[in-house]
Amino acid sequence: MEQTTVKKEEGLVTGKVAAGTPKGVATCSITVNGKSYYVPKGKTILEAVSSLGYSIPTLCHLPEVCSNASCGVCVVEVKGAKSLLRSCVTKVTEGMDIQLASHRVLAARRTNVELLLANHPKDCLSCLRNQNCELQSIASLLGIESIRFTQTRKKPFPLDTTSEALVRDPNKCILCGRCVAVCSEIQGVNAIDIMGRGTKSQVATFFFKGLGNVACTNCGQCALVCPTAAIVEKDHTAEVWKALQDPKKVVVVQTAPAIRVGLGEAMGMEWGALVTGKMVAALRRLGFSKVFDTQFTADLTIMEEGHELIQRLTNGGNLPMITSCSPGWIKFIEHFYPKSLSHVSTCKSPQQMFGAVAKTYYAEKMGIDPRDMVVVSIMPCTAKKYEAKRPEMMGAFHYWQARLNLLEKDKFYDVDYALTTRELARMLKQASIKFDALEEEEFDDPLGRSTGAAVIFGATGGVMEAALRTAYEVVTKKHLPSVEFQAVRGLEGIKTAEVDLNGTKLKVAVAHTLKNARTLLEQIEKGESPYTFIEIMTCPGGCLGGGGQPIPTDTEIRKKRAESIYREDSRKGIRKSHENPAIQQLYKEFLKEPLSHVSHELLHTHYKERGVY
Amino acid sequence: MNTSVMPAASEQQILEIINRFQGKPGALLGILETVQESNPHKYLPEETLQLISKHTGTPLSRIYSLATFYSFFNLQPQGEHIILVCRGTACHTRGSRVLLEDLSCLLDGSAFLETGENTFTTKDKKFTIKTVACFGQCALAPVVSIDGVIYSRMTTARMKGIIEKLAKGGKKHE
Structure with missing residues (x-):
């Protein structure tokens, strides 16, 4: 921090200028706990003091998304103000004299949190968010030793268990409004709001x-921002434990690209730690018979989707074509823009392609009865739980039905269980695995082989970049000089680029968050879309910021995870999907060629018009 | 007695109401109020809210949030006669609790007092009882409003008389 002396009209004032204040920015002088500082004008008290070495506790505040000022935890005392002020929404003004930790402030913060705790269940020890709960942390931080207020809620609210992906417990809700804001402001879905009034809110x-019966996309961003366990993923760890302990079952696992840059955080490592090898080692120790990679089928997706695009371009198919990897996005378009469904690629997502390939090609190759095979996927995503249970995701069953004379009662899904990163972390902890001490291990062959193009599926723009790497070489039959398409990288809401494929100019767009998806869809529905190919990812930052990722997940953490994703890509020997030898072998031995009959049977799907209700 | 539910506002009627409020601040509240008034049972059925959402572009969750916040909006069909019992402090001290209990008993709805709900409609849809916070007529407590007419210093006996008259389909008021 820089010590400066500034000449002011009223005399010589000594103060400190807030760190990181650019030169030439209008400042105002404030006093914090009796010391004078200069801080940039227009900032809230909360923002202004954070660069002065203070951290005001907050609970409902969610930077970049909402400041509902509903919890009253961030109150501060300002000289001359009638009441305490909420620092998350109060802007600094010239001469403001602020006390951050006066007796009055600390007492008010305690009272406000005690009021929230009056109706909050006291089952912390058996709560899914135990030790990862902002309410618990705040209570501890403020030194709350007893709760003076009695419960006002007479009867507990019923749980909402209607969704395949998420469970809501309104009893644990503190009405901070973060989930409502994220669902509306970030996703533009508006599945939830605050209903009722007073103690019935x-x-x-x-x-x-219930979430399962309305236009909810299961994206899980609500669960990611919830300070308590009022919205959590539907936990499937018990089912997976049971399968792992069943000697009759062959349990294989697939891991999405974004897990390797998120799991480490949940195991106590730094933000965005790249833990591919440790993750593989840990999964083996959990007892999976084979540790495979969703990235294998990410490469497969590029083969199928790339050829679908080329086919649409040459046969006058519906353009722009839009990617179909993100199940939240799929449900979104089915609800809100069903007229545009023909624009969506018919390719299943990599998770579903994996299940279908594992229970056909791999089962056949290894002589495993597909009915005895259990496919578990580790996903950064809650919507994947719903996707796995879509009735059309039984490609392998239909493949075997005639061949093995299977009956309706033998029906099985391609993917049996989809676990989030958070659920896997819980299993690893329960299994006494010392994650950070594990030696790195390699994925199993052949469904564990992948390229750099598959890794980047985990970041917004990654599917587009991977597709371009392959499309360029397939269309031009020339070697791609540089595999990195910087224009489609980064956290900007909508990114666009133009690629020259042998004289054919290909305009592409990449969007993350469903609100940004809306912008591109409105263009399509008005017939004004200039694009040929569009990538859409449901969650901010792409899968690495998915609703199943470790909590917290914010912009800084997303950036760290993205860096790790691109680092993993750059250190992969092969960086183009069509060069993956295991994929080439799969086509040679089983699928024959992209968009073949078997491909259509196993790797492609159809969508359903749902409407808004 | 005819208890069949009369048709709710048509899409065309709802569109007309929405157009009437176009561009006015707080339009949604006005739309909900007018649509509710146009409903023969003075309530907002699910299909009606869906039509309002479709034509105003307001998300369903937002509309439902609004409709559940204001006790003015009804999400259940209302009775032919609406009785509002004031449960404000002055009325409470002058016996409005007993009045409400007697009234509920009279209309076979004592159970609702235990639910914590603030409204009850008889099975035959003849009467709806609602509690309200205050009419601002504290000097005349206890106060009850029946079909929009305020009755002061209400007693159980007097209320019973009015209800019996209304139940027989008699003249609306004393």
């Missing part, structure tokens, strides 16, 4: 139908 859906 609760976050709920239209007519209390």
Whole structure:
């Protein structure tokens, strides 16, 4: 921090200028806990003091998304103000004299949190968010030793278990409004809002139908921002433990690209730690018979989707074509823009392609009865749980039905269980695995082989970049000089680029978050879309910022995870999907060629018009 | 007695109401109020809210949030006669609790007092009872409003008389 002396009209004032204040920015002088500082004008008290070495506790505040000022934890005392002020929404003004930790401030913060705790269940020890709960942390931080207020809620609210992906417990809700804001402001989905009034207020859906019965995309961003366990993923760890302990079952696992840059955080490592090898070693120790990679089928997706694009371009198919990897996005378009469904690639997502290939090609190759095979996927995503249970995701069953004379009662899904990063972390902890001490191990062959193009599926723009790497070489039959398409990287909401494929100019766009997806869809529905190919990812930052990732996940953490994703790509020997030898072998031995009959049977799907309800 | 539910506002009627409020601040509240008034049972059915959402572009969750926040909006069909019992402090001290209990008993709805709900409609849809916070008529406590007419210094006996008259389909008021 720089010590400066500034000449002011009223005399010589000594103060400190807030760190990181650019030169030439209008400042104002404030006093914090009796010391004078200059801080940039227009900032909130919360922002202004954070660069002065103070950290005001907050609970409902969610930077970049919302400041509802509902919790009253961030109150500060300002000289001359009638009441305490909420620092998250109060801007600094010239001469403001602020006390951050006066007796009055600390007492008010305690009272406000005690009021929240009055109705909050006291089952921390058996709560899914135990030790990862902002309410618990705040209570501890403020030194709350007893709760003076009695419960006002007479009857507990019922749980919302209607969704395949998420469970809501309104009893644990503190009505901070973060989930409502994220669903509306970031995703533009508006599945939830605060219903009722007074002590009956609760976050709920239209007519209390439950998340499973309204236009919810299962993206799980609500769970990611929830300070407590009021919205959590539907936990499937018990089912997976059971399968792992069943000697009759062959349990294989696939890991999405974004897990290797998120899991380390949940195991106590730094933000964005790249833990591919340790993750593989840990999964083996959990007891999976084979540790495979969703990246294998990410490469496969590029083969199928790339050829679908080329086919649409040459046969006058519906353009722009839009990617189909992100199940939240798929449900979104089915609800809100069903007229545009023909623009979506018919390719299943890599998770589903994996299940279908594992239970056909791999099972056949290894002589495993597909009915005895259990496919578990580790996903950064809650929507994957829903996707796995879509009735059309039984490609392998239909493949075997005639061949093995299977009956309807033998029906099985391609993917049996989809676990989030958070659930895997819980399993690893329960299994007494010392994650940080593990030696790195390699994925199993052949479904564990992947290229750099597959790694980047985990970041927004990655599917586009991977597709361009392959499309360029397939169309031009020339070697791609540089595999990195910087224009489609980064956290900008909508990125666009133009690629020259042998004289054919290909305009592409990449969007993350469903609100940004809306912008591109509105263009399509008006017939004004200038693009040929569009990538859409549901979550901010792409899968690395998915609703199943470790909590917290914010912009800084997303950036760290993205860096690791691109680092992993650059150190891969092969960086183009079509050069993956295991993929080449799969086509030679089984699928024959992209978009073949078997491909269509196993790797492609159709969508459903749902409407808004 | 005819208890069949009369048709709710048509899409065309709802569109007309929405157009009437176009560009006015707080339009949604006005739309909900007018649509509710146009409903023969003075409530907002799910399909009606869906039509309002479709034509105003307001998300369903937002509309439902609004409709559940204001006790003015009804999400259940209302009775032919609406009885509002004031449960404000002055009325409480002058016996409005007993009045409400007697009234509920009279209309076979004592159970609702235990639910914590603030409204009850008889099975035959003849009467709806609602509690309200205050009419601002504290000097005349206890106060009850029946079909929009305020009755002061209400007693159980007097209320019983009015209800019996209304139940027989008699004249609306004393």
